[in-house]
Amino acid sequence: MSRRPNILFILADDLGQGDVSCFNPDAGWTTRHMDSLAAEGMQFTDSHATSSLCTPSRYSALTGRYNWRSRLKRSVLPGDSAALIEKDRLTLPLFLRAEGYRTAVVGKWHLGLDWQLKSGGDELMLSGPGAGDHQESPHRMGRNGNFDPGFPGHAEGLDIDYAKPVTFGPREVGFDYSFITAASLDQPPYVYLENGLPLGVPSVLGGDHTRLDRRTANHQQAIQKGPMVEGYDVRQVAPDFQAKALTILDDLLAGEDPWFLYVPSHLVHGPIIPNLPWQGRSGHGPYGDFVLQFDDYVGQLVGRIDEAGAREDTIVIVTSDNGASGVANLPSLKAQGHDPSNGWRGHKSDIWEGGHREPFIVRWPKTIEAGSVSSYIVSHSDLFATVAEVLDVPLPETAAEDSVSNLPLWTGNRAPVRTDVVSHSGGGGFAIRREEWKLEFVTTGDGMDQRFEEAQGGKPTEYRAAQLYHLGEDPGETHNLIDDHPEIVDELSELLASHIRRGRSTPGAEQRNQPNPPSGRWRQIDWMEDADRVVANCL
Template sequence: MGHLLALAGLLLANTLTANEAETAPKPNVIIIFADDLGDGDLGVQGHERFKTPNLDRMAADGIRLTDFYVTTPFCAPSRAALLTGRYPFRNGMTRNPHPLGDLGRSQADEFGLSPNELTLAEVFKQSGYSTTCVGKWHLGHKPRFFPSKQGFDEYFGILYSNDMHPVELFEGDKRIEYPVYQPTLTKRYTQRAVDFIKRHREQPFFLYFAHAMPHKPLAASEDFYKKTGTGLYGDVIAEVDWSVGQVLDTVDKLGLSEKTLIIFTSDNGPWYGGSTGGLRGMKGINWEGGIRVPFIARWTGKIPAGRVSSVPTVSVDIFPTCLQAADIPLPKGVPLDGTSLLPLLTSDVAPEERPIFGEKNGHIYSVRQGRWKLFVRWPGQRREANLKPVERWLDPRRPDGVRIIAPYEQAQPSEYPGLTSGDTFKGIALFDLRNDPGEQKNVAGQHPDIVERLKAQIDAIQQSVAEEKSRRSPTGSSLEK
C-alpha cells in the first residue's frame, strides 16, 4: 500500500496543465556509473599516467566532489543505494546476488532488490520520462528482479558482474548473446546509450549507464588495447573516458546541454591495477580507498564551471538530487537516507553536516561526520602478493567455465591500488581525515567525546531502521507496490 500511495502521489503531483508543462520543461538526467574505478584513476583526480581528457573536460565544465562516498565497498549494494536513495541495511540489498556456477555454486541465487523498493527509474517513469538501463544490473538475475520490473522501459546489458558464469547479454528480458566477447562491451554499451539519447531528444529521459569496466576481467577494444602504454588497466580507463566523451558530445550536438544533468561516479574503489589516489585499502574494504570514489557533475547553465568541493557527500544523495533537479517531489511514505546536493552543485550551498555510514554485508563498519571517521569494526585487508615472473594471477571464478571471453592477462595482486600501512585495531578506531586522509594513526584515545558522539549516530540510524522494519507488511517488505 505504501509504495502504491507513493507512486499515486507522484502521479498527482506531476499532473500539470498544458500551460504549466510549457513553462516547466523537465531536464534530462544521465548517470554514468563505472565499475571498480578508483578515486585516483582519472587525470583530473591526479593520476600521472592515465589520460582522461573527456572526464577532465567534464570536470572543467562542471563540479568535482573530492569527498564523495559510496555506501559499501562492492557492487550490488552500492547500486541499490544509488537507485533507491536508501542504505543497503535499510533496502535489504546487503550482498551480491550470485548466478549459476559462480564460486562453485550448483544453483542460482534467488536474491535481488525487492520489487517493493521504489527506484529512481520508477519515479522518473511516473513523471513522464523515458527510462533506460544500459550495462551492468546486478540487482537480481531472476525475472522478478529484472530492470523492466524496476521502472526501466529498455535494458541492454549483463544482469550481473562480468566475471560471473554464465556471462550473457540481455536485451529487455531476453538473452540475445552467449558467451559475450568482452572487448566489445564498452563500445556496444556506448552505442546503445548514444542511440537512446538521439531517439528521445524531444522528451525528457533518464539514462542509467552502468559500465562493466574496469571490473575484472579487464578488456578493451582493438582501438584501445595496448595503445596507451599504461597497461591493460590504463587501456580500459582510456576507453571508458572515450565513452563519456561520446555521451557529452551527443548531448552537446543535439543542443541538450542546458537541459541535461550528467553525473559520473563509480560503485566502489579499485581492484588490483587501479589507484586509490593515496588512500588506504581497495575494493571490498571500508578504508577510504574502498568507499571514496570520483564524482563529477555537469549541467550547462546550472552548475558553474570549474568548481571543486570537499564537502562530504554520499551516493544515497543522488536520488533526491535528481528529483529536485527535475522538480519532482520526493515520494511520500518512503524513508530516504540521502539529501539533495542540488544547492551544493549549483550555488555552493553545502548541506547540513550529517553522518555518512560505511557498511558491508548489512553491518555498519564506519561513520564519518565532518573531519572525523569512526570504525566500529575492523575493515579487513586484501593481500599483496610478490609473484614470481613465471606466475600469473588467476581469478578462481574464471569468468566462463569453458570459453575464454577476455583473452588478456589481468592485473596482478602485486599491483595493489592503495596504502597497506597504518595502525591496526580491535573494536574502535578514530581517524582525523583532515590531517590524516590515509587513515594511518588511530586517535580514539585522545578524543573519547567524539567517539561517543559518532557511536550515538550509529545507534540512531539503527533505531530508525528497526522502527521501519516494525511497520513492514506481513510479507516482510518495507514498502508495498
C-alpha cells in the same frame, strides 16, 4: 513551465578516484573527457559510494537507501541471483517514469533478477555430473529470498530457464527499456538480456576458473566458469554495449519527453582486456588502457548530447561504484607512480577511504558554474533526493530514507548539506563520518585482503568501534585515535546506532530494515546494546 532536464547517469565499475586525472594531478594518464566534463561542471572531492562493493552501492544509487538496510548485509550477489530491490520500493527510475520521463538502462545490472527456473535436474548437464552430484542448500544465496553469502551455490546459472523472460527486473524497477548483463564482466551467466528476455540459451560451459581470484592480478584477464551462449566473446561486451547505449541515447534525444538514461558500464572491472584501439595507450599496462577506453566512452556519450543541442537541458553525472580493484595490479601501478586510490588508504571492499571515496562529476550548464569544486560530503544515495528537488516533487516518507538533496551545492551554496555519512565494507562492517572524524566499527579493513588472511589462519575481524581517524590531519588513516577521544567515539557510536534503529538517517517517520535470511543474524551490529531488538524489528 520550463522543460524538465534530461539525466545521463554514467557509473563506472571499479574506477578509483585517483584514476581520473582532474582529481589526481599525479595520475599516470590523462582522462581528457572526464576532465573536460569537470571543467564544464562541478567535481566533488568528498563523494562516497555507500559501500565498497558494487551490488550494494548500486542498490543505494537507485533507491536512495543505505544498502545494509536491504536483505544483503555483506558481499555481492551471484550473477544468477533473484532480485534484491524490494517489490514495493519506490526507486529513482519509477519516480521519474511517473513524472513523464522515458527511462532506459544499458550496461551491467548486478541487482538480481527474478529468473524463471527449470524444474528438473537436466540443467546440470552442462557441467557433466547429474543432479545428485550438485545438491544445493535450501538456503542457497540468491534463491528463496535468501541473500546470505554463507550459503553459496555450487554453479551459477545452471538452474535457469533461459527461454523465458525474467519476472522482476529493470522494467519492474522503473526502466522502460533495458539491455543488460546480469552481473559483472567476469560473472556468469554469459548472456545478454533485452527487456527482460535472455538473447539466447546458454549451451556451453565457458570461462577459465571455477573460483576466480578477484583480490589480485593473478586472474586479471580471466572469467569465472559458467553457462555461456555459443559465440559469446567477453572482449566484445564493451563495444556491444557502447554501441547500444549510443543508439538508445540517439532515440531519447530525438523524442519530445525528458529522459533518464542509466549507463552502468562494465569498465573497468576484470577481466581487464582493453579493446585493440586502446591497447598500449596509457603506457601503464592494461588497466590504464581500460581506464582510457572508459573515458572515451564518456566522451562519446556526452558528445552525442552536445551535438544534438541538448547540452543546456541535460544533467550529466559520472562516478564509480567503489574503489579500484586488486585485479588492476595495484603493486605494479604503484611502482609506476600511479595510485588509483589517490593517496587514500585501501581499495575495493575495504572500509578505509580508498574503498568508497569516488570521483564524482556533474555538469548542468543551466545551474552549475563551470569549473567549480565542492569539498563537502555527499553520497551516492543522495541522487534520488537531489533529482526530486530539481523537479520540485516531494518524496513519500517510505522512499529515499538516506538521501539528502545536493541541489544547494549544485547552485553554489557554500554550506554542507550532510552532517554525516555512513560507509560499509565488503564484509558488512560499518563506518560513520562526521566532519573530519571517521569511526570504523571493524578491527581490520574488512575487505578481500582480510578474507584472504583469515583463510590462511589469520585473526578474524571483530565488529566493534575499533578505529578512529581525523581525516583532515591523517588522510591515510594511519594514526588510530580510538583511545584518545572517548567522547567522540560515544557520540558517533550513538549517532550510527540511531540511524540503524530508525530505519532512516533523514527526518521523517521511522522505517524498518530488512532481515538477513535465512538465519536472521546481523553480527556486524552486535556492538549495539539493543542489537537483538533491532534485528527482531526487521521485517
